[in-house]
Amino acid sequence: MGDLISLLPERGLETALRQVQQKNSEFKAAQRISGASGQLNYEISSTNTWDRTETVTAAVTTQMTLVVTMPCDGTQDWPEALLSLDIRANGTADANKFTYLNGMYAGTTYAGALGWSDGTNRITHGNMTRAYNPNTKTFTWTMDFFYKGTITYYAKATIRSSCGGNMTLMRTL
Numbered sequence: 045m046g047d048l049i050s051l052l053p054e055r056g057l058e059t060a061l062r063q064v065q066q067k068n069s070e071f072k073a074a075q076r077i078s079g080a081s082g083q084l085n086y087e088i089s090s091t092n093t094w095d096r097t098e099t100v101t102a103a104v105t106t107q108m109t110l111v112v113t114m115p116c117d118g119t120q121d122w123p124e125a126l127l128s129l130d131i132r133a134n135g136t137a138d139a140n141k142f143t144y145l146n147g148m149y150a151g152t153t154y155a156g157a158l159g160w161s162d163g164t165n166r167i168t169h170g171n172m173t174r175a176y177n178p179n180t181k182t183f184t185w186t187m188d189f190f191y192k193g194t195i196t197y198y199a200k201a202t203i204r205s206s207c208g209g210n211m212t213l214m215r216t217l
Contacts, residue, residue: 088114088203088211094136095213099196105152107170108189109217112201116181116209123207125183127174130200133160133167140198142169150192165193186216 089095100108116123132140145154145168149161159168170188177184183203201213 086203086205086208088205088209089201090211090213092200094198094200096199096215097196098215099194100191101194102192105190105192107217108167108191108215110187110189110199110213111216112185112187112203112211112213114183114203114205114209114211116183116205116207118181118207120207121178121181122176123181123205125203125205125207127183127185128202128204129187130202131189132198133195134162134165135196136198152192165191165195167191167195167197 096110100106110129112127112129114125116125131142133142134140140160142158142160145157145159145161145166147154149159150164150166152166154168157168159166161167168190170190172185172187175184175186176182189197199213201211203209203211
């Protein structure tokens with residue numbers, strides 16, 4: 045009886061609609077960089093514990109810009125790359141990771157700013173942009189931070205990419 049019901053024309057239409065819905069979901073879904081998606085996956089980072097460590101001091105809020113650059117190996121015309129930046133302030137413990145600041149920190153009131161503060165010193169994330177140059181096959185991420193007081197920051201960049209390459213992390217401002 046179950047076999048007869050599956051032969052009804054309405055069932056064929058229902059099956060076709062489910063297949064269309066599945067294909068539509070696949071097209072809309074974010075494409076993962078993994079072996080399961082059929083795409084190679086590279087993790088690009090330095091062997092250093094921290095790529096950049098520096099102490100900065102400012103009596104007023106001052107901008108600092110970090111730039112991560114990744115020249116690709118040239119195996120793809122349009123590769124994909126995702127950056128993760130682990131940045132910590134005045135120590136490398138989990139308590140020194142950036143969190144969302146709500147309230148007054150070092151004389152400024154925040155409502156959900158991503159940053160770190162001990163009440164006197166503070167550093168917050170401002171903006172991040174990503175660019176890809178198809179001629180040189182190079183990704184560039186530019187991240188702005190704002191600090192006041194004395195901050196020793198530790199930064200470690202890791203890139204997940206569909207192509208091989210290397211990366212550098214520098215401070216430009």
